[in-house]
Amino acid sequence: MSEVSFKAQIKNLNSDYIKLIFEQKTAADTAHSLVIQKTADFAEDTFTLLKNGKETASCKSEFIDVDSKQSLDKLFSIFQLLKIKEAKEALKKFQKKPKKSMLDT
Secondary structure (H helix, E strand, O other), X not given: OOOOOOOOEEEOOOOHHHHHHHHHHOOOOOOEEEEEEOOOOOOOEEEEEEEOOEEEEEEEEOOOXXXXXXXXXXXXXXXXXXXXXXXXXXXXXHHHOOOOOHHHO
């Protein structure tokens, strides 16, 4: 029996339940991973989205790492927010690229 590998992984999460559900629901996302940088106190944690190992977006948010639907919903919200930020940045880079004119070809 081979082991299933989920590419949309989450790192630095204490809850095995949330990690498992997150990875199951994002199994089709073969390029992303999410890294949580927990703070020592109750300040906001840093969430970093990576695409193919390269950082594409980050944000800070308060996150309570416990086995609950509320925590899981919050995590998915953060993941979706980061993917939107990533798409906006990609669009900005695309718009900044110089466009070739028909005469250049």
